[in-house]
Each structure stands twice: as structure tokens, then as C-alpha cells.
Amino acid sequence: MAEGGNLAAPVMRRGARLQPDQTGRAAWRRTYHLGPPQLAAKDDRAGGVDTTTSQTALTLLHLGTHPELRQQLIDHPELYRTATDEFLRYFSVNQQLSRTVTRDATVGGQQLRRNDRVVISWLAANHDEQEFEHADEVVLDRTPNRHLAFGLGPHRCIGSHLARLMSEVMVRAVLARIPDYQVDLDGVYQYRGNPSMTGLGELPVTFTPVVSRGTSQP
Numbered sequence: 001m002a003e004g005g006n007l008a009a010p011v012m013r014r015g016a017r018l019q020p021d022q023t024g025r026a027a028w029r030r031t032y033h034l035g036p037p038q039l040a041a042k043d044d045r046a047g048g049v050d051t052t053t054s055q056t057a058l059t060l061l062h063l064g065t066h067p068e069l070r071q072q073l074i075d076h077p078e079l080y081r082t083a084t085d086e087f088l089r090y091f092s093v094n095q096q097l098s099r100t101v102t103r104d105a106t107v108g109g110q111q112l113r114r115n116d117r118v119v120i121s122w123l124a125a126n127h128d129e130q131e132f133e134h135a136d137e138v139v140l141d142r143t144p145n146r147h148l149a150f151g152l153g154p155h156r157c158i159g160s161h162l163a164r165l166m167s168e169v170m171v172r173a174v175l176a177r178i179p180d181y182q183v184d185l186d187g188v189y190q191y192r193g194n195p196s197m198t199g200l201g202e203l204p205v206t207f208t209p210v211v212s213r214g215t216s217q218p
């Protein structure tokens with residue numbers, strides 16, 4: 001990792017504060033401020049950084065390009081609970097991880113030998129039609145939703161509850177403050193900081209400033 005890089009945090013570009021009579025412009029972009037001393041903490045914290053920012057950015061992109069879903073969430077805030085898990089399933093931002101086989105075994109008809117490397121795709125599992133009806137659609141009230149976005153087994157994500165909460169709080173705040181935001185699709189680009197992750201590097205939007213519906217002023 002280059003000096004001066006590299007953990008992610010979304011920010012709204014300065015100057016994007018809501019002002020009366022202005023059309024707002026904002027861009028959620030990743031900024032990287034951690035230098036070498038902080039990198040020692042990477043393993044503990046990276047799990048909770050580019051995952052959650054990616055999850056939130058992709059959710060906002062999806063809601064920004066699917067007005068009917070956005071309106072459904074605004075009209076029915078009780079859906080946030082299931083919707084948050086549905087977006088986790090749908091995007092599976094930590095798409096895959098690898099494992100080393102510890103003993104010879106047969107899995108799904110495949111012969112595996114000790115020390116083989118295997119890829120586990122949470123994304124594929126989360127789009128399995130045998131488990132999820134209309135797996136390639138976002139269904140805000142999907143239940144049950146036994147997704148594997150946080151992995152499985154002894155290494156299952158230790159931050160899953162926090163991640164759910166953070167994502168929900170951020171999406172709620174955006175829909176409360178700038179519910180009509182429009183995504184500038186030409187300016188959206190993919191996050192490429194982590195090969196096993198999907199996410200956004202930048203999500204530019206325009207919006208009409210409105211009076212806050214319950215969130216505090218920044």
C-alpha cells in the first residue's frame with residue numbers, strides 16, 4: 001500500500017452544504033488519509049471501512065436510479081430493517097474470499113486436496129435462485145433473508161450488527177435531507193482499492209435543498 005494511503009471514508013465534498021435557493025451538488029467519494037503508522041491497524045479496521053462505505057454508496061446509487069424503490073422506502077420507513085439486509089445480500093460487497101484446504105475432501109462433486117486454494121463466493125451464494133426467489137431483484141421486504149454477505153463460520157463478520165446500523169443510518173439521513181437527489185451517472189466510477197470488493201470510488205449527485213426532516217444540521 002502506498003504511503004499516504006489508504007483506508008476509505010465517504011465524505012460530501014466541501015461546499016455541498018444545503019443552502020436555500022441553490023441546487024445542491026455533492027459527491028460521495030473515498031478519501032485516503034492514513035499513513036504508515038496507522039497501517040498497523042489496517043487488519044482490524046479495514047473490515048469495517050471499505051465494506052460499509054461500498055455498501056452505502058451502492059445502496060444510494062441503486063435508490064438513486066430506482067425511484068420507485070426510493071419512494072417505497074421514504075413512504076414506509078419501517079422497511080429499513082429488511083431493506084438493509086436486502087441490499088447487503090444484493091451487493092455482497094465482499095464478493096469472495098479464498099481458503100486453503102486443510103484435508104482431502106469432496107465438496108459438491110469436486111475433489112479437493114490438502115493445500116488447494118478455493119474461492120468462496122458470497123455473491124454467488126446470495127444470488128442462488130434455489131434460496132432466494134427473484135434473486136437478482138431488490139425486494140425491500142424480503143423475509144426470510146438468509147444471506148451470507150457477512151460470511152459464515154468462525155470468521156463470520158464480527159462487525160455485522162454495527163455494519164447494518166451504519167448503513168441504515170447513513171441511507172436514512174440522505175433520504176431525509178436530500179430525498180430527490182439525482183445521480184450523475186457519467187461521474188460514477190468503481191472503487192478499485194480492494195480486488196475482493198465491489199464499491200464506488202465516487203458518486204456525484206445533484207439535489208434540491210430542503211428543510212431537514214428530522215436530522216440535525218451538519
Ligand code: HEM
Pocket residue numbers: 043044047048049051052055092093094097122148149150151152154155156157158159160162163
Ligand atoms: C457492509 C459491511 C460489511 C461486510 C459486507 C463485511 C463482510 C465480512 C465478511 C464476508 C467477513 C468474513 C471473512 C472471512 O470469512 O474470512 C468479515 C469478517 C470480518 N469483519 Fe466484516 N464486513 C462488514 C463490516 C464490518 C465492520 C463494520 C467491522 C468492524 C467494525 C468488520 C470487521 C470484521 C472483522 C474483524 C472480520 C474478521 C473476523 C474473523 O476473521 O474472525 N466488518 N466481514
